[in-house]
Amino acid sequence: MHTDDPHLIGRIAAGDKDAMRVFFESHEGPLLAFLKGRGADPQTADDVMQDAMLEVWRSASKFAERSKAKTWLFAIARNKLIDRQRKSSRMSLVEDVPEIVDETPDAEAVMISAADTERVRTCLSKLKPDHLTAIRLAFYEDMSYAEIGEIEGAPVGTIKTRIYHAKKLLLWCLGRR
Template identity: 25%
Template sequence: MEDAEIIRQVLDGHHEKFADLVERYQIPLIHFLRRTLGTDEEVFDCAQEAFLAAYRNLSRYSEVHPFRAWLYTIARNKALDLLRKRRREVPLFPDENLIDHQPMPEEVLLAKEQVSLLAEVLNELPEHYRLALYLRFHQELSYEEIALVLDVPISRVKTYLHRGKEKLRKHLERRDIHEGDGQGVVDSTVSR
């Protein structure tokens, strides 16, 4: 069922249908918030607040824009409010602890090193480039949806993506990723 139909049903009094939207967008929203917030507790709290705000303001939603972009905008604003309150830097890739340091086969270790290096290089990019790249290539949002989430014109989204990929490529080249085994990281991430 389309988001717009579910929203119409919720507004018509079938409030339990909102659970369908939560189920559909909960995991992607959590992944999105992990790029901005540091701990799982903050991520889950912020996601819950975003869904509550979306539910409370559902009558203000306009079908002109996709529900997903509207929800992500709410979540981003909630996350920024939380960060302003805490006044700390925004870690984009807090998942460093996901790298398993146990002995592994050489290919798996190399892949993990490449992912870690890519995360490190992405952290060197300005936040607007990182978020635009993340929303496009990890969350697969359209240009229009990214524009809504970042509150910028579509032309600026295109600029962020183009310049972000170029800056990412240059950072990787400086680290000599193009030589040898690192080529796959550059090709799979930047050439999209």
């Protein structure tokens, strides 16, 4: 099966359930991590992801390829999460940083890595939500500033500033011992 996103979106628009399954499976993990990074608890993240995927199914014919399909999907999910948070009128600022598992068999390397991972997690938890989201999309999802700006509804310059300040804060935090 062809897994190119624009091709899949075209097939989804034509009602191809197999194309929807492939699209879902290829974006499920990153989308859940993105939603959790925006403060959603696991259940809410799963619900919003399902809603966003359902929206893709319903509106695939409206996808105009002005952006990547992944950017389009993440923007849909972000908007659905914001709507849900507004409805519940409680916004969580707790950030869920994904676990980084080190499979190194050397115990000393594992202990050093665990300490480093905890330091990174601690430093990430001190970032403002906007900074953390920008860092995650840029480095974990390999998105461009323009794509992040589209998802966040912010100008590219703002995204560049967020990432610059976040990196500066992370370097300062990680440099302290």
